[in-house]
Amino acid sequence: MEKARTRISGVATRTPLLAVGEGGSRIWIKAESLQLGGAFKLRGAYNRLAQIGAERRPAGVVAFSSGNHAQGVARAARMLDMPALIVMPADAPEVKVAATRALGAGIVSYDRARESREAIAAHIAEERGAVLVPSFDDVDVIEGQGTAGLEIADQLGRAPARVIVPCGGGGLAAGIALALPNSAIVTAEPEGWDDMARSLDSGAIVEVPADAPPSACDALLSRRVSDLTFGALREAGARGVWASEAEVRAAMRFAFGMGLVVEPGGAVALAAWLAGKLPEVEGDTVIVCSGSNVDPVAFAAMLRDSA
């Protein structure tokens, strides 16, 4: 992972580690919400793309994502002067499509109901010779995300006792688990979408049931984790917690009070901690706030509703 750190040095922002409360506090927020592009995704995308050989670069990269991974890949590709195509659902939020296009990526739309994004992306990759960049099921992507964990230890001057990490597919949590082998790792997921928690409990991958409730945590609505991410977290002895939608809104409001914009999915670890779902520990607890890409109107509604 030291190589990943070297690759992203000067590219990704070294995001701040902010104390929650006054001096002497052992509770910290790792504000990946302040990362370039508004989420941690640039770390993994850049670490993957930078390793593509010169002969394959002209054919570029392809990824599927309706959100933060799309922007991470698009930005990394622009930085490395490679073309990028992102497969996005036709009903993706216009703000996210526009942000991805503004980074110079081509957009391929698909119909969520009738087409498979995996099949479209695989077809493009084969046809063009482009490299498919998975959002979490990839060693280089996971190691790139893990650089956030290396920074935490640097910034604290020691490994924290515990890190609580928002978890969709598990790329960030797995990366941090690899970066901080002596810290307890806790994954945090939205209510009803806690498939990583259930998988860790049962010792085998469990999918999100088809009747899972809706959630504002759009960045975390992955239906299945991967062998890679699950394996790393199981190996690390990680466990999982979940937070309700109301607890997520309370966490967004708490972060607002600290001066941070955090999107719903990015606030789920803070939500679980604020809701008292984790026992106290001796030593430092680091809460990762993983993104800030929230629609302004939705953010405004959250502020008004909880006022």
Place this chain on the structure above:
Amino acid sequence: MEKARTRISGVATRTPLLAVGEGGSRIWIKAESLQLGGAFKLRGAYNRLAQIGAERRPAGVVAFSSGNHAQGVARAARMLDMPALIVMPADAPEVKVAATRALGAGIVSYDRARESREAIAAHIAEERGAVLVPSFDDVDVIEGQGTAGLEIADQLGRAPARVIVPCGGGGLAAGIALALPNSAIVTAEPEGWDDMARSLDSGAIVEVPADAPPSACDALLSRRVSDLTFGALREAGARGVWASEAEVRAAMRFAFGMGLVVEPGGAVALAAWLAGKLPEVEGDTVIVCSGSNVDPVAFAAMLRDSA
């Protein structure tokens, strides 16, 4: 100022210096909006209060402010185990009164129309033997605020070419000017409230006219700068710019897109820069975002209106 830095070390947050844009950018935001208490004020208040001798501490401190200085003094007093009384207008926003009270300070209300807060505070100070803590007209307060400037040079590894600083009474700008004698200092004020700019232009202190327009920048609505702050900035060769209310809202929206909550007054330097009111320079430009204490409903309205 090194002594001030030592005093506030481990007390005030070392706030992040965030690049605006990708690696190689020479534009930076010093996010004092992420300071403990949501504004830079703790720096100056703590630096002043920490120098009060043991024999005067039991009588405590008194300050007048309807906003960020109130919270800075209240927090510093709590940290140093001193009583604090804050003179606040009876019509101050309930959220700011509550925040100040939550920090353990006593609140003395006054009627803005009929009473003088200066007279009330002076009376309390005399009667109790309490120390009056000015919000900007004080060498120790100014030096405390200036520690933000020392941090900027540390974080950059060099002095920036230019720093743009929100300016009310001028304490933060004067402190940064003293901390960074080789940097160009630019003060930023709301439209119609640019008395520091006019004072620097004319070479003598000019007050804000009685018919100045309303402004959302509540933290910057000081009608007169002081000999100390004006003197330090004139000596530094500073100049001033202003930003309109619409430009301030655009800057708040820009900061939101970066993941930062910034209050109107805290965004005025960013507003002036975004609006193109400053020439390009070689080297680094640091824009100070000085606070995040904004009413959630007002922030929501800003997001909706500019959506």
